[in-house]
Amino acid sequence: MSFGVDGPVRAIGRRAFIDSDILDAEYDRVFHPSWQFLGFAGEVPEPGDYVLRMLGRDEVVVVRGEDGEIRALHNSCTHRGTRLCRASLGNTAHLRCSYHGWTFTNDGRLVGVPALRSGYPPDFDHTRHGLPSARVACRRGFLFATWDAKAPDLEDYLGEIAWYLDAILDCGAGEWEVCGPPQRVRAKGNWKIPTDNFAGDGYHMRTTHQIALDQGIYGDTLANGTRGRAGTDLVAVNIATPAGHSLRAGYVVESGRSIDERDLTAPQFPGYPPERWPALTAAQTPEQVRFTSHCEVAHGVVFPNTVFLSVAHDRAVGEDADPLTRYLVVRAHVPVSARETECLYWTLVPTAMDREWQRRSYRFQARTQSAGGILFEMDDFENFARIDAALARSAPGRGGPVDLTLGVGRSTPARNFPGPARAEAATLSEHNQRAFYRRWSTLMGELP
Numbered sequence: 001m002s003f004g005v006d007g008p009v010r011a012i013g014r015r016a017f018i019d020s021d022i023l024d025a026e027y028d029r030v031f032h033p034s035w036q037f038l039g040f041a042g043e044v045p046e047p048g049d050y051v052l053r054m055l056g057r058d059e060v061v062v063v064r065g066e067d068g069e070i071r072a073l074h075n076s077c078t079h080r081g082t083r084l085c086r087a088s089l090g091n092t093a094h095l096r097c098s099y100h101g102w103t104f105t106n107d108g109r110l111v112g113v114p115a116l117r118s119g120y121p122p123d124f125d126h127t128r129h130g131l132p133s134a135r136v137a138c139r140r141g142f143l144f145a146t147w148d149a150k151a152p153d154l155e156d157y158l159g160e161i162a163w164y165l166d167a168i169l170d171c172g173a174g175e176w177e178v179c180g181p182p183q184r185v186r187a188k189g190n191w192k193i194p195t196d197n198f199a200g201d202g203y204h205m206r207t208t209h210q211i212a213l214d215q216g217i218y219g220d221t222l223a224n225g226t227r228g229r230a231g232t233d234l235v236a237v238n239i240a241t242p243a244g245h246s247l248r249a250g251y252v253v254e255s256g257r258s259i260d261e262r263d264l265t266a267p268q269f270p271g272y273p274p275e276r277w278p279a280l281t282a283a284q285t286p287e288q289v290r291f292t293s294h295c296e297v298a299h300g301v302v303f304p305n306t307v308f309l310s311v312a313h314d315r316a317v318g319e320d321a322d323p324l325t326r327y328l329v330v331r332a333h334v335p336v337s338a339r340e341t342e343c344l345y346w347t348l349v350p351t352a353m354d355r356e357w358q359r360r361s362y363r364f365q366a367r368t369q370s371a372g373g374i375l376f377e378m379d380d381f382e383n384f385a386r387i388d389a390a391l392a393r394s395a396p397g398r399g400g401p402v403d404l405t406l407g408v409g410r411s412t413p414a415r416n417f418p419g420p421a422r423a424e425a426a427t428l429s430e431h432n433q434r435a436f437y438r439r440w441s442t443l444m445g446e447l448p
């Protein structure tokens, strides 16, 4: 049976969002060959520090060994398979199984077997019973892992999207540090639903989020484009790579102008204090400046399920005077089942920004884009749950495939756009979602 993708991916069959057989296939065909985001090296700074995370269908202990190396060890005893580690984070030199007491070091070696001499054959080989360890790669503190020995190196896997991630991270204020353990929330709906939203859905802002914008939660910036800054518009570009990675960036420009017509002789970096703009300009390459200058919001997906959002935010309710402050949130959308997703949120701040700015940044993220966010998250999750409920309730084949044609034939290449991959200028477009599902459907092939 085919999965209902029309030619150049303009629609996706509804089954893709509700069927557990499809999730099973996704684990093998989409997640297995991909690099998946586990968290940040800063979450496990000391030898023995660990966190529990999912890698495809497997739980792994992401642990820094005594040798300083970070590994992702399968969290299942090699004797009968008991789950070894049950605390979501901690520090340990050893993992001892609760069933018969087999004990592993924090680099995965089996070192303790009760009754070894009296009970086991003389040729019992410890080295054959170590914990399976995934490939782990750390890029600027971001930890990715894959079980696939044949997967390309992380840098090749990221391809063109790495340039954009670097442009977001190179802000001239030090590297980025993660603020505590991730927040987590379970959302109703398939993992692809929130993920395609982050790939490029600017379309829902004026319906789903309009009321919160009208209430002033988002102050004078993104509301209705750039309300409050008279004479400006928010215009977007959509960038998607053949590997399914994507980014949508929104720029503040004078009304009626295109992103090519920004004043780049005086670069502006919304969300950073104006007095930092010269340093920021100096810290970036001229091409990076052309990408980041006047950029109000950038969000996207590292295929398959890592999501990032960098946005300038100016106030939460009751804090009218707070200046425009940027926050960066990285998310993982982890399947719990075909119809439920665990969202993990990490907030990052540049180490060299002052403490007050950092606190504001963290607070704005927590109040808008998080488990308890008063804007965005609750409204978005409600939509995702409604999608899930209606898809699951419908008779097979009812309703036709999910449409992805917004922007087809309407975007134009962004002229003089500095980064790699083709950039399409279109404030409303599903260009990025089409790229996401094109990659997904290529990997999935014929559906089960």
Ligand code: FES
Binding pocket: 077, 078, 079, 080, 081, 082, 097, 098, 099, 100, 101, 102
């Ligand atoms: S199942 Fe782990 S020691 Fe037996």
Ligand SMILES: [Fe+2]
Binding pocket: 204, 208, 209, 376, 380
């Ligand atoms: Fe939203």
